[in-house]
Amino acid sequence: MTQREEITYFGAGPALLPTPVLQTAAQALVNYNGTGLGLAEHSHRSKIAEDVLNTAKADLATYLDIPDNYEVLFMQGGGSGEFSATVYNMVGIWVEKRKQKILKELGIAEGKDISEDVIATELRKAVEEELKIDYLVTGSWSLKASQEAARLLGPEYVNIATDSRKINDGKFGKIPEEKSWNLSKNPAMVYYCDNETVDGVEFPGFPEVLKSNGQDEEPIVVADMSSNILSRRIPVKNFSLIFFGAQKNLGCTGVTVVIIKKSLLPPTIATPSPSLMRKLGLPIGPIVLSYETIAKNNSLYNTLSIFDVYIAGQVLKSLLKTFSDKVDGQQAIAEKKANLIYAALDAHSNVYKVVSDKSARSRMNICFRVTKSQDVAESEKQFIAGAEKIGLTGLKGHRSVGGIRASNYNSISLEGAEKLAAFINSFAESK
Known part of the structure; x- marks a missing residue:
C-alpha cells in the first residue's frame, strides 16, 4: 500500500492538500470541538457555522x-x-x-x-x-x-x-x-x-x-x-x-x-x-x-x-502561521519552485518543449511535451511511468491537449519540485 508521504502529487485539481490540514479536518468531521457532532452535521445557521465562515473570510x-x-x-x-x-x-x-x-x-x-x-x-x-x-x-x-x-x-x-x-x-x-x-x-x-x-x-x-x-x-x-x-x-x-x-x-x-x-x-x-x-x-x-x-x-x-469552508480556513491559518510576510512569502517559494522546474526543461531543449512562451509561463501549471524520440506519445508514456516509479504522480496533461502538466500549487513542497527537476534531468540524460 502506498503511503501519503511517499508521493508528490502534481495533479491539476482537485489538488494536493497539506497533510496537517487533513488530519485536523478528519477529527472535525467526526467530533467538532467536543460538540459530539461532526462539522458537516452542524446546521449552517448555527453559531458554530457562522464563526467558521467569518473566521475564514477574515x-x-x-x-x-x-x-x-x-x-x-x-x-x-x-x-x-x-x-x-x-x-x-x-x-x-x-x-x-x-x-x-x-x-x-x-x-x-x-x-x-x-x-x-x-x-x-x-x-x-x-x-x-x-x-x-x-x-x-x-x-x-x-x-x-x-x-x-x-x-x-x-x-x-x-x-x-x-x-x-x-x-x-x-x-x-x-x-x-x-x-x-x-x-x-x-x-x-x-x-x-x-x-x-x-x-x-x-x-x-x-x-x-x-x-x-x-x-x-x-x-x-x-x-x-x-x-x-x-x-x-x-x-x-x-x-x-x-x-x-x-x-x-x-x-x-x-x-x-x-x-x-x-x-x-x-x-x-x-x-x-x-x-x-x-x-x-x-x-x-x-x-x-x-x-x-x-x-x-x-x-x-x-x-x-x-x-x-472549514478546510479552506485551516489552509489559510497554516499559510498565515508559516509566512509572517503573508502572501509575499508564498510567492517567493512558488517562484523558486517554478524556476527550478523550468530551468531543468530549458537545459534539455532537445528533449522537452515547453508549451507556453517565456513571456507568459505559468508558475502554477507547467505544461510541456517530451520530444525525446519521434514518437512523442511513447516518450511521454515513458516519462510518466518513470516519474510514477519514484512517487511523482498526476503529471498527465489535460485530455484536450495531452502532453505533460506539472501543477506547482502551494501544497507542492520545495523538495517535491527539486525531485521533479532532478527526474527531468535524469530522464533527458538516460538512453
Whole structure:
C-alpha cells in the first residue's frame, strides 16, 4: 500500500492538500470541538457555522490584504458557475447604471415615479447599441467563459477583445500585446483568466491598459484566479471582482470564493427588476448566483458546505502561521519552485518543449511535451511511468491537449519540485 508521504502529487485539481490540514479536518468531521457532532452535521445557521465562515473570510482578507471596501462571498457552482454569475450580475449592474444615466438625461429627479415601459424603451435602444462584455481569450477557460456569455446573452453582445490563438499558429500559449487589444467603450465588464491551467499561461501582472486613469469611468475588471490565488500578491484594488474555486490552492472542491467591490452591491447600486430585464430581452439569473442575495445573507442564503469552508480556513491559518510576510512569502517559494522546474526543461531543449512562451509561463501549471524520440506519445508514456516509479504522480496533461502538466500549487513542497527537476534531468540524460 502506498503511503501519503511517499508521493508528490502534481495533479491539476482537485489538488494536493497539506497533510496537517487533513488530519485536523478528519477529527472535525467526526467530533467538532467536543460538540459530539461532526462539522458537516452542524446546521449552517448555527453559531458554530457562522464563526467558521467569518473566521475564514477574515483570514483571507488578512492574507491577501483585501481592502475594507470589498466583500468576500462563499458560493457554490465552481468557476463554471461564475462564468454565468458574472454575466448575470455585471449586465444587471450595467443596466442599472445606464438607467440612472437615462433618468438624468430626461431630467427626472431621483425617487420620482416613471413608467417602467418608458424607461424600457430608452434602455432597449442603449442595450442594442452599447451593451458589450469584453473577453481576453488566452486559454481554454477564458474561451469557455466567453462561450457561456454568448450562450446566455447572444454573440452580438460579446466582444473577443483578444484571442491569443491568432498570434500562435492557432494554439494557446502566448498573451497578445496590450496595444493590440480591441476593448469596447465602457463594457459591462472586461473578463480574463489570470492563469490558464490547461495551457500553462499566466498573466505576468495586472494589464496596464485596464488600470483606471482617474478620468474616464473606472473599468469593470473581472478575473478568474481559480488556479493561482494565494500564490502571489495581487493588486485587489484594481479589480471589480475576483473569483476562484477552492480546489487548487485554498481547499477542496465544494466552495467558490468571490471578492467583490461593495460599490457593486446595494445600497450603492440597486438590482434591476426582473420585469425590466425581461422587457429588455436580457437573462435573469438564478437567485443562488445573485451577488446581492449572497452578500445580504452573509453567504448563507442556501445551505453552504461549512465543512469545505472549514478546510479552506485551516489552509489559510497554516499559510498565515508559516509566512509572517503573508502572501509575499508564498510567492517567493512558488517562484523558486517554478524556476527550478523550468530551468531543468530549458537545459534539455532537445528533449522537452515547453508549451507556453517565456513571456507568459505559468508558475502554477507547467505544461510541456517530451520530444525525446519521434514518437512523442511513447516518450511521454515513458516519462510518466518513470516519474510514477519514484512517487511523482498526476503529471498527465489535460485530455484536450495531452502532453505533460506539472501543477506547482502551494501544497507542492520545495523538495517535491527539486525531485521533479532532478527526474527531468535524469530522464533527458538516460538512453
